[in-house]
């Protein structure tokens with residue numbers, strides 16, 4: 001990804017109280033969610049990577065999306081997005097990934113591709129993808145995303 005400015009963010013740095021309509025009415029939008037929205041609006045494209053908890057999205061990601069969607073329906077402003085999932089098991093968080101595939105276009109994401117990485121602990125070591133096939137697939141997906149930016 002030479003010549004592309006990248007920023008890695010973790011949702012744990014943008015933690016907000018659990019979304020609820022009463023919470024929103026009483027206390028408004030959390031500062032962390034407002035700053036996450038600003039961060040998103042400053043980007044030209046997105047790679048979102050998720051784990052899977054009990055066959056669904058981790059609550060941190062669902063909660064972040066719930067708050068974002070209340071502040072701005074077109075959260076991702078029709079910008080391109082690649083979505084990834086992984087888990088220690090053989091399914092690689094595929095169910096969470098399919099949930100994201102359904103949800104993201106509703107929030108204005110232009111979905112370019114998706115990839116699930118199974119058996120994380122075997123295929124990724126010391127933050128490096130050691131599985132050749134997965135690495136090639138990921139590079140292909142990233143190239144498709146970058147083509148959208150030209």
Ligand SMILES: Cc1cc2nc3c(=O)[nH]c(=O)nc-3n(C[C@H](O)[C@H](O)[C@H](O)COP(=O)(O)O)c2cc1C
Nearest residue numbers: 051052053054055056058086087088089091092093
């Ligand atoms: C409560 C809980 C439920 C999980 N459920 C699933 C699951 O349904 N499918 C799956 O592939 N992995 C599951 N995992 C493994 C997670 O996807 C993941 O590898 C692990 O939690 C690390 O990511 P985290 O830091 O976001 O929790 C689960 C983990 C936890 C703690």
